[in-house]
Amino acid sequence: xxxxxxxxxxxxxxxxxxxxxxxxxxxxxxxxxxxxxxxxxxxxxxxxxxxxxxxxxxxxxxxxxxxxxxxxxxxxxxxxxxxxxxxxxxxxxxxxxxxxxxxxxxxxxxxxxxxxxxxxxxxxxxxxxxxxxxxxxxxxxxxxxxxxxxxxxxxxxxxxxxxxxxxxxxxxxxxxxxxxxxxxxxxxxxxxxxxxxxxxxxxxxxxxxxxxxxxxxxxxxxxxxxxxxxxxxxxxxxxxxxxxxxxxxxxxxxxxxxxxxxxxxxxxxxxxxxxxxxxxxxxxxxxxxxxxxxxxxxxxxxxxxxxxxxxxxxxxxxxxxxxxxxxxxxxxxxxxxxxxxxxxxxxxxxxxxxxxxxxxxxxxxxxxxxxxxxxxxxxxxxxxxxxxxxxxxxxxxxxxxxxxxxxxxxxxxxxx
Amino acid sequence: xxxxxxxxxxxxxxxxxxxxxxxxxxxxxxxxxxxxxxxxxxxxxxxxxxxxxxxxxxxxxxxxxxxxxxxxxxxxxxxxxxxxxxxxxxxxxxxxxxxxxxxxxxxxxxxxxxxxxxxxxxxxxxxxxxxxxxxxxxxxxxxxxxxxxxxxxxxxxxxxxxxxxxxxxxxxxxxxxxxxxxxxxxxx
Numbered sequence: 001x002x003x004x005x006x007x008x009x010x011x012x013x014x015x016x017x018x019x020x021x022x023x024x025x026x027x028x029x030x031x032x033x034x035x036x037x038x039x040x041x042x043x044x045x046x047x048x049x050x051x052x053x054x055x056x057x058x059x060x061x062x063x064x065x066x067x068x069x070x071x072x073x074x075x076x077x078x079x080x081x082x083x084x085x086x087x088x089x090x091x092x093x094x095x096x097x098x099x100x101x102x103x104x105x106x107x108x109x110x111x112x113x114x115x116x117x118x119x120x121x122x123x124x125x126x127x128x129x130x131x132x133x134x135x136x137x138x139x140x141x142x143x144x145x146x147x148x149x150x151x152x153x154x155x156x157x158x159x160x161x162x163x164x165x166x167x168x169x170x171x172x173x174x175x176x177x178x179x180x181x182x183x184x185x186x187x188x189x190x191x192x193x194x195x196x197x198x199x200x201x202x203x204x205x206x207x208x209x210x211x212x213x214x215x216x217x218x219x220x221x222x223x224x225x226x227x228x229x230x231x232x233x234x235x236x237x238x239x240x241x242x243x244x245x246x247x248x249x250x251x252x253x254x255x256x257x258x259x260x261x262x263x264x265x266x267x268x269x270x271x272x273x274x275x276x277x278x279x280x281x282x283x284x285x286x287x288x289x290x291x292x293x294x295x296x297x298x299x300x301x302x303x304x305x306x307x308x309x310x311x312x313x314x315x316x317x318x319x320x321x322x323x324x325x326x327x328x329x330x331x332x333x334x335x336x337x338x339x340x341x342x343x344x345x346x347x348x349x350x351x352x353x354x355x356x357x358x359x360x361x362x363x364x365x366x367x368x369x370x371x372x373x374x375x376x377x378x379x380x381x382x383x384x385x386x387x388x389x390x391x392x393x394x395x396x397x398x399x400x401x402x403x404x405x406x407x408x409x410x411x412x413x414x415x416x
Numbered sequence: 417x418x419x420x421x422x423x424x425x426x427x428x429x430x431x432x433x434x435x436x437x438x439x440x441x442x443x444x445x446x447x448x449x450x451x452x453x454x455x456x457x458x459x460x461x462x463x464x465x466x467x468x469x470x471x472x473x474x475x476x477x478x479x480x481x482x483x484x485x486x487x488x489x490x491x492x493x494x495x496x497x498x499x500x501x502x503x504x505x506x507x508x509x510x511x512x513x514x515x516x517x518x519x520x521x522x523x524x525x526x527x528x529x530x531x532x533x534x535x536x537x538x539x540x541x542x543x544x545x546x547x548x549x550x551x552x553x554x555x556x557x558x559x560x561x562x563x564x565x566x567x568x569x570x571x572x573x574x575x576x577x578x579x580x581x582x583x584x585x586x587x588x589x590x591x592x593x594x595x596x597x598x599x600x601x602x603x604x
Contacts (some may be wrong), residue, residue, distance in 0.1 A: 011587070019558075022554065025558075026559060028533060029536050032451075034558060035467070038449070040468070049448055051443060052439045052446075254561040339577050
């Protein structure tokens with residue numbers, strides 16, 4: 001890379017070659033690093049025990065799911081045996097896994113904090129990032145993000161779930177209040193060269209501060225910045241200079257990420273420090289890259305902190321951004337058994353991956369993993385929080401369909 | 417840097433020979449290769465669970481086939497990753513994901529693809545042996561794709577100091593690699 005050659009003058013040619021190789025392998029290096037850090041010790045131990053001390057192998061496993069079945073044949077009473085065998089979970093491992101996951105999920109060690117209050121997530125907050133029905137966008141609108149055009153919905157069919165055992169959860173978890181973003185619109189419109197003034201627009205999703213040039217019904221391409229006064233999410237569209245056919249190839253990873261970080265930083269957001277969450281293509285737009293980031297120092301979240309679409313000429317044509325952290329505090333938690341009780345009593349919305357959420361078919365499944373996931377919760381006063389929830393996850397056999405992953409998010413907060 | 421097969425962290429031929437009839441020895445192979453096999457499977461899975469399934473399948477197949485492994489200049493890691501690649505392909509075909517992933521998945525077991533993966537792993541073992549600040553600058557610059565000015569901000573140093581540190585890191589890295597090359601096989 002030219003940048004490296006210029007900046008690393010004085011290196012011998014083997015060292016320059018080494019830099020070039022590191023450059024080429026950058027993606028693999030970071031993928032390996034990340035993957036190795038997430039290996040579940042329970043899984044590693046269980047598989048080792050099977051390989052070293054386990055029973056003779058079957059002639060050939062159809063898939064490793066069968067391995068789990070052989071290792072830990074579940075005694076599910078609430079579902080039929082064939083289904084249980086197919087699901088083959090490692091539910092016994094949930095206890096140890098949960099302990100590890102919950103510890104890992106707790107972010108940076110906090111200084112002693114004053115009592116911290118955060119709102120409880122509503123059903124709408126919990127299902128926000130659940131699988132959503134297919135949405136067709138006919139016209140770009142300043143207040144609808146193409147990254148996330150529709151809120152998720154709960155699965156409509158009746159699922160019968162079971163767990164072998166539940167561990168005790170943590171006694172407390174961190175939660176975070178986010179800084180308001182609404183003030184960004186007036187400054188952002190100048191920085192992004194939007195000529196129209198900021199106005200308030202009320203839609204079905206609430207009131208928004210919007211600055212927008214062009215767009216439907218105008219014939220000019222839309223260039224807009226909008227921030228919800230209720231949820232504080234920022235939505236940006238720019239379709240002024242979309243010259244994709246001229247570009248030979250999509251932008252490479254490094255420049256895509258740098259362009260996205262710089263755009264966020266330009267708006268005063270901590271783009272340079274936000275951890276990279278994902279990088280890939282935008283399915284419907286050839287040559288456009290999507291890059292997303294996490295909040296700094298927060299564990300797993302249901303929604304990306306920021307998602308941007310970057311063109312080959314480094315322009316940002318779409319952005320969906322949530323506010324940065326303002327401060328955090330500790331919340332007492334309720335027992336996991338109580339949250340799981342709510343799941344069994346069907347008080348919580350369930351999600352099933354890989355099937356239409358509008359499907360009605362019934363199914364039966366087992367719990368195999370519990371972790372902590374943060375969801376966005378807007379408060380009535382207009383403040384936004386990242387609140388921890390318990391994420392119960394497993395496999396479910398849906399009638400008339402194959403085996404899919406189910407999950408649900410359950411509020412984790414106890415009495416504050 | 418000359419193309420070379422990574423030898424560091426490869427199992428010794430003795431251990432591989434023992435693992436043909438001794439499950440405990442196979443356990444040692446498993447300990448050595450689990451991280452790179454899991455990482456490879458994770459790259460081609462939608463989530464952790466899928467990666468775990470593919471990893472388990474890979475080691476089961478390896479256990480069943482280790483009697484047929486022959487070291488004809490093919491490192492054990494390459495042989496294992498080829499099994500993992502085939503497991504990924506089989507699963508992608510089974511679930512219909514292959515059509516979506518397309519050519520990439522069909523090329524999974526090609527030697528150059530696997531060699532790249534192995535070489536990345538080999539480079540990481542050397543990077544991890546660098547002093548803390550050198551390791552950090554290499555990771556921020558090459559793993560995280562950060563620009564020099566961003567690396568400088570993150571490390572609380574000037575851009576010039578960061579470039580100097582990276583030069584030092586590359587030199588150390590080159591010397592370590594050279595040392596390994598000259599020092600023998602390095603079988604673990």
